[in-house]
Amino acid sequence: MTVTLPSTFDEPVLLGVIGGTGLYHLESLTPVARLTISTPWGHPSSPITISRTKTGFPIAFLARHGVHHQFNPTEVPSRANIAALKYIGVRAIIAFSAVGSLREHIRPRDFVLPTQIIDRTKGIRPSTFFENGMVGHVAFGDPFDEKLAAVISKAAPVLESNGVKLHTKTTEGKDLTLVCMEGPAFSTRAESHMYRSFGASVINMSCIPEAKLAKEAEISYQMICMSTDYDAWREGEEAVTVETVVGHLKANSQNAHNFTEAILDYLEEEIKAGTVGRSLEGSMKYSVSTASSQISRAMLEKMHYLLPGYWSLE
Numbered sequence: 001m002t003v004t005l006p007s008t009f010d011e012p013v014l015l016g017v018i019g020g021t022g023l024y025h026l027e028s029l030t031p032v033a034r035l036t037i038s039t040p041w042g043h044p045s046s047p048i049t050i051s052r053t054k055t056g057f058p059i060a061f062l063a064r065h066g067v068h069h070q071f072n073p074t075e076v077p078s079r080a081n082i083a084a085l086k087y088i089g090v091r092a093i094i095a096f097s098a099v100g101s102l103r104e105h106i107r108p109r110d111f112v113l114p115t116q117i118i119d120r121t122k123g124i125r126p127s128t129f130f131e132n133g134m135v136g137h138v139a140f141g142d143p144f145d146e147k148l149a150a151v152i153s154k155a156a157p158v159l160e161s162n163g164v165k166l167h168t169k170t171t172e173g174k175d176l177t178l179v180c181m182e183g184p185a186f187s188t189r190a191e192s193h194m195y196r197s198f199g200a201s202v203i204n205m206s207c208i209p210e211a212k213l214a215k216e217a218e219i220s221y222q223m224i225c226m227s228t229d230y231d232a233w234r235e236g237e238e239a240v241t242v243e244t245v246v247g248h249l250k251a252n253s254q255n256a257h258n259f260t261e262a263i264l265d266y267l268e269e270e271i272k273a274g275t276v277g278r279s280l281e282g283s284m285k286y287s288v289s290t291a292s293s294q295i296s297r298a299m300l301e302k303m304h305y306l307l308p309g310y311w312s313l314e
């Protein structure tokens with residue numbers, strides 16, 4: 001039986017979860033509302049489902065590729081996704097992603113918290129809110145939120161108790177770099193070797209522009225990667241296929257759900273207390289180079305949706 005949920009929700013929702021390939025719902029939580037939101041950048045890739053944790057804390061969930069996986073990585077409406085989450089109050093996002101491993105010791109089904117990104121997308125995805133005569137530059141040296149990553153890491157024992165390793169900067173002793181490629185075709189073997197020579201650890205097609213847009217929206221963001229394959233660099237082995245990715249994800253989705261539940265136990269208090277999710281507050285206010293008198297009203301109105309009050313509408 002399909003239950004019709006309310007289409008409005010009156011409280012601010014401080015935490016957002018973005019589900020990637022194989023993660024289209026937050027199964028362990030009971031939904032209380034389903035919001036269809038229209039933003040100045042269009043509709044998000046799915047309705048936003050609001051659920052409450054056992055203590056009543058509301059969480060927003062959005063399926064990156066749509067609930068039927070109808071948007072390929074290039075087509076994901078990332079600006080609408082991030083703008084919609086911001087609009088309902090989200091201050092921190094945990095974003096799941098299926099990734100290929102570029103390192104022997106990161107095995108399929110391991111989890112990884114990346115700390116750095118190499119952008120190998122092709123400039124064909126809208127990747128900034130600042131355009132059309134309003135020039136803004138976001139700081140992106142540290143693309144992920146360190147505090148958020150630290151809280152997520154606290155939930156590692158839940159994975160470990162199921163034999164799943166969580167790779168973090170602390171466990172590796174160095175940055176974990178994620179390559180974000182355009183797709184939708186997977187890499188050639190030569191590209192896969194090249195990314196290894198860059199020192200990168202994992203590869204996906206989804207982190208850019210999502211991570212950049214979250215920064216522009218002043219939302220703390222951390223991607224949680226689930227390794228599903230060894231991409232195309234292992235000699236004598238078949239290169240990655242969708243079957244391989246989906247096979248591991250099916251087996252692993254319970255780990256993703258258990259991990260999310262455990263993360264929420266730690267994250268809820270930190271977000272409520274403001275110790276996570278506020279580190280970027282105010283950071284975009286002085287990031288615009290264009291004289292405000294020269295910015296069109298249409299652009300100011302759009303940006304008012306994202307960062308209300310930053311630029312005068314007078």
Ligand SMILES: CSC[C@H]1O[C@H](OP(=O)(O)O)[C@H](O)[C@@H]1O
Binds near residue numbers: 065207
């Ligand atoms: C279906 S394999 C390639 C696809 O899987 C990953 O998606 P997501 O990051 O949303 O979990 C990868 O980025 C590609 O989009």
Ligand SMILES: Nc1ncnc2[nH]cnc12
Binds near residue numbers: 187203205228
């Ligand atoms: N090998 C791979 N390359 C790009 N994205 C992926 N998602 C999962 N595996 C991947």
